[in-house]
Amino acid sequence: MTKDLLDYFRQKQKDYTTETVFDTQCPFCSVQCTMQLVEERVVGRSRYKVLAKDNPTSNGRLCMKGLCAHQHALHPERLQFPLLKKNGEFVRVSWEEALSFIRDRFTAIQTEFGNDAVGVYGGGSLTNEEAYLLGKFARVALKTKYIDYNGRYCMSAAAAAMNATFGIDRGLTNKLSEIPHARCILLAGTNIAECQPTIMPYFRQAKKNGAFIIVIDPRETATSELADLHIKVKPGTDAALVNGMLAVILAEGYVDEAFVKERTEGYEELKKHIEHIQLDDIAAMTGVAKEIIAFAARQYALAPTGMIFTARGVEQQTNGYMTVRNFLNLALVTGKIGKIGCGYGAVTGQGNGQGGREHGQKADQLPGYRSIENEAHRQYIASVWGVPEEELPRKGVSAYEMMQKVAAGEIKAMIMMGSNPVVSSPNARFVEQALKTLQCFVVVDLFLSETAELADVVLPTSSYLEDEGTMTNLEGRVTWRPASRKRLGEVKHDWEILCELAKVLGKGEYFSFSSAEEIFDELRVASRGGLADYYGITYERLRRERVYWPCPFLEHPGTARLFEHSFAHHDGKARLAVVENKYEKEEPTDHYPLYVTTGRVLTHYLSGTQTRRSPTLASRQIEAVMEIHPNTAKKYKIENNALVKIETKRGAAVVRSKYSYKIREDTVFVPFHWSGKQNINQITDDALDPYCKMPGFKICAARISPIVDLEKN
Numbered sequence: 001m002t003k004d005l006l007d008y009f010r011q012k013q014k015d016y017t018t019e020t021v022f023d024t025q026c027p028f029c030s031v032q033c034t035m036q037l038v039e040e041r042v043v044g045r046s047r048y049k050v051l052a053k054d055n056p057t058s059n060g061r062l063c064m065k066g067l068c069a070h071q072h073a074l075h076p077e078r079l080q081f082p083l084l085k086k087n088g089e090f091v092r093v094s095w096e097e098a099l100s101f102i103r104d105r106f107t108a109i110q111t112e113f114g115n116d117a118v119g120v121y122g123g124g125s126l127t128n129e130e131a132y133l134l135g136k137f138a139r140v141a142l143k144t145k146y147i148d149y150n151g152r153y154c155m156s157a158a159a160a161a162m163n164a165t166f167g168i169d170r171g172l173t174n175k176l177s178e179i180p181h182a183r184c185i186l187l188a189g190t191n192i193a194e195c196q197p198t199i200m201p202y203f204r205q206a207k208k209n210g211a212f213i214i215v216i217d218p219r220e221t222a223t224s225e226l227a228d229l230h231i232k233v234k235p236g237t238d239a240a241l242v243n244g245m246l247a248v249i250l251a252e253g254y255v256d257e258a259f260v261k262e263r264t265e266g267y268e269e270l271k272k273h274i275e276h277i278q279l280d281d282i283a284a285m286t287g288v289a290k291e292i293i294a295f296a297a298r299q300y301a302l303a304p305t306g307m308i309f310t311a312r313g314v315e316q317q318t319n320g321y322m323t324v325r326n327f328l329n330l331a332l333v334t335g336k337i338g339k340i341g342c343g344y345g346a347v348t349g350q351g352n353g354q355g356g357r358e359h360g361q362k363a364d365q366l367p368g369y370r371s372i373e374n375e376a377h378r379q380y381i382a383s384v385w386g387v388p389e390e391e392l393p394r395k396g397v398s399a400y401e402m403m404q405k406v407a408a409g410e411i412k413a414m415i416m417m418g419s420n421p422v423v424s425s426p427n428a429r430f431v432e433q434a435l436k437t438l439q440c441f442v443v444v445d446l447f448l449s450e451t452a453e454l455a456d457v458v459l460p461t462s463s464y465l466e467d468e469g470t471m472t473n474l475e476g477r478v479t480w481r482p483a484s485r486k487r488l489g490e491v492k493h494d495w496e497i498l499c500e501l502a503k504v505l506g507k508g509e510y511f512s513f514s515s516a517e518e519i520f521d522e523l524r525v526a527s528r529g530g531l532a533d534y535y536g537i538t539y540e541r542l543r544r545e546r547v548y549w550p551c552p553f554l555e556h557p558g559t560a561r562l563f564e565h566s567f568a569h570h571d572g573k574a575r576l577a578v579v580e581n582k583y584e585k586e587e588p589t590d591h592y593p594l595y596v597t598t599g600r601v602l603t604h605y606l607s608g609t610q611t612r613r614s615p616t617l618a619s620r621q622i623e624a625v626m627e628i629h630p631n632t633a634k635k636y637k638i639e640n641n642a643l644v645k646i647e648t649k650r651g652a653a654v655v656r657s658k659y660s661y662k663i664r665e666d667t668v669f670v671p672f673h674w675s676g677k678q679n680i681n682q683i684t685d686d687a688l689d690p691y692c693k694m695p696g697f698k699i700c701a702a703r704i705s706p707i708v709d710l711e712k713n
């Protein structure tokens with residue numbers, strides 16, 4: 001080709017191709033991997049590339065969900081305009097009409113039934129700024145005590161347990177990069193390989209360094225492939241299993257006496273309790289041989305360093321709180337905390353599962369982990385917000401209890417921001433029916449989700465590509481998510497929506513923010529002096545680094561490792577707890593003979609609103625699949641890849657069978673990412689943990705039967 005011709009084509013290419021690069025952070029899990037979306041416009045068409053960006057948490061790795069996230073964000077079904085239901089149909093309306101409608105309905109309902117007749121339901125996908133503002137909106141603009149969020153279904157058991165034992169709750173007590181220093185790692189009810197895949201290299205490195213890895217899970221998973229010992233525990237029995245391990249540790253003298261004496265309270269009671277534990281009983285309860293229990297106990301206790309990680313497998317139980325407390329007992333009696341390679345981690349779930357639980361979305365909480373029932377805390381936050389302390393509501397109730405109050409007609413209106421409980425709540429049919437009774441239901445979402453379908457008003461919000469803000473990742477590190485893509489249609493950011501709603505409700509003066517950074521600056525002050533102290537963290541700093549909280553002043557480096565010298569209780573000591581082997585749970589019966597446990601698969605995320613809209617991710621798994629042992633399947637005449645009806649006392653779901661030798665014969669596993677007939681939450685149990693109100697998603701008793709294949713008849 002001649003040079004002229006080449007120049008001609010080069011010029012032509014320039015005319016027709018533009019490239020825009022958007023720096024952002026994955027909208028999905030708690031690792032918060034960083035990336036660039038490259039948008040190429042070629043002759044009027046767009047092409048997208050995703051490039052991983054380095055950061056000290058995931059070191060430039062992305063999993064396939066992150067690589068595909070833009071597919072839902074750019075999906076044609078993204079909401080672009082406010083919708084109002086008129087005669088049962090959604091019609092496009094202006095923001096003005098939507099906001100006036102909400103103002104009129106909320107005001108009328110509150111005037112007639114009181115402020116608490118309106119509830120607020122948030123989510124762990126919201127940025128810190130938005131989670132903070134949602135809490136402030138409930139307390140200051142609506143003056144309602146009823147606010148809670150989907151993290152109740154996620155982090156509440158571990159959070160409550162850490163608060164009780166340590167006096168503070170931060171997902172990981174140590175930074176991820178300490179994992180390779182641990183010589184024994186206990187992974188209980190956590191499937192990191194599918195749920196936080198980009199942090200797996202830390203565990204692989206630990207193994208290379210000689211760590212002994214113990215996985216406790218009723219299934220073999222992509223994570224248990226790493227294990228030196230896989231304990232295939234009977235679902236729901238982890239608390240007893242740990243009692244067995246503690247019995248061995250105490251009996252064989254592996255207790256770190258000096259640590260226990262100096263740094264803990266409650267050892268005598270624990271010791272008395274553990275003396276009565278019989279390993280034979282524990283083996284019978286858990287389905288794990290006593291030799292295995294003893295072996296695991298010795299491996300952990302005798303290793304020079306060790307870390308324990310739990311996630312929803314042990315936490316989403318009606319004794320999730322007590323179970324986590326027992327894992328913390330294990331770390332404390334062996335002195336394996338507060339040192340390099342020694343610590344605990346509740347592997348956080350959602351992108352902002354950590355920050356979302358610190359700044360006031362929770363029923364009993366004010367920003368900075370302050371308590372809404374503590375007079376000094378109320379006084380401080382009231383002063384930051386410029387409202388009289390006595391006007392701040394008191395504590396409300398947990399997420400599922402709010403749904404019960406909706407069903408009972410006590411909560412008559414609701415605003416939901418960032419959750420899809422029609423798919424993700426336990427006993428989902430009940431929740432769906434309850435939400436239908438609301439006199440005014442407002443949903444703020446990216447899509448017309450299964451929950452948004454039930455709303456009177458749906459407000460369109462911006463995605464991770466468009467909405468700047470901060471998120472706090474699983475390490476307790478605050479991260480800054482840049483976002484610069486132009487918003488579609490009339491979309492507004494969640495925080496803007498809250499500011500505008502506050503304005504029409506006559507409270508605009510408390511919500512006069514014009515950027516996420518301005519909100520963050522108020523959050524910094526509101527969190528100052530609290531347990532989750534963000535005061536020393538600024539946007540300017542976050543643009544350069546990811547900062548661990550607590551970070552009380554500007555020059556503070558952030559706190560990577562907690563509890564080196566003391567715990568956060570007033571006397572500096574951690575609290576050991578007496579944990580029973582058994583707490584009441586739904587158990588299999590003749591009529592409902594199998595355990596069902598629920599969870600996740602690699603390619604889908606939570607209620608699936610987002611990942612089911614990504615062609616690449618959806619094609620990897622298009623429907624809900626029940627993992628079942630072939631022996632169990634034969635017993636119930638279930639063929640492989642066949643449709644199966646799965647029933648509990650609460651209802652039925654239809655899923656496809658998948659034979660697997662990796663699961664216990666008394667248990668089936670179903671992911672919860674699908675809706676309609678496939679929604680497994682139609683059958684899950686709505687019993688709540690009495691301490692933290694976590695539902696027991698991970699265990700219920702069910703029966704299964706084949707769906708008759710019509711073609712064969």
Ligand SMILES: Nc1nc2c(c(=O)[nH]1)N[C@H]1C(S)=C(S)[C@@H](COP(=O)(O)OP(=O)(O)OC[C@H]3O[C@@H](n4cnc5c(=O)[nH]c(N)nc54)[C@H](O)[C@@H]3O)O[C@H]1N2
Nearest residue numbers: 189190191195235236311312313349350599600602605606
């Ligand atoms: N791909 C993907 N990744 C995600 C998410 C997603 O939806 N998809 N969601 C994010 C969120 S919000 C969260 S909370 C996390 C959740 O992360 P995880 O808690 O790791 O995920 P789950 O699949 O819910 O449950 C983990 C394991 O618990 C096991 N399990 C079930 N019952 C028991 C039991 O009684 N005892 C024990 N020991 N184990 C049990 C299950 O077999 C499962 O392998 O993942 C985050 N990352």
Ligand SMILES: Nc1nc2c(c(=O)[nH]1)N[C@H]1C(S)=C(S)[C@@H](COP(=O)(O)OP(=O)(O)OC[C@H]3O[C@@H](n4cnc5c(=O)[nH]c(N)nc54)[C@H](O)[C@@H]3O)O[C@H]1N2
Nearest residue numbers: 125150153154418419420424444449598606607609672697
């Ligand atoms: N059976 C069973 N059920 C479970 C679990 C289980 O293990 N088993 N796990 C539980 C856990 S751990 C969790 S975290 C919950 C989560 O369950 P959900 O709270 O339902 O979580 P998502 O699917 O993320 O729903 C979020 C909704 O918010 C929208 N959204 C996403 N980003 C934003 C945003 O920035 N702003 C706004 N306004 N909307 C946004 C999405 O489109 C989606 O419709 O599910 C729980 N349910």
Ligand code: SF4
Nearest residue numbers: 026029032033063066
């Ligand atoms: S889903 Fe989690 S691990 Fe995967 S890219 Fe996103 S943040 Fe990273």
Ligand SMILES: [Mo]
Nearest residue numbers: 153154349350
């Ligand atoms: Mo979660």
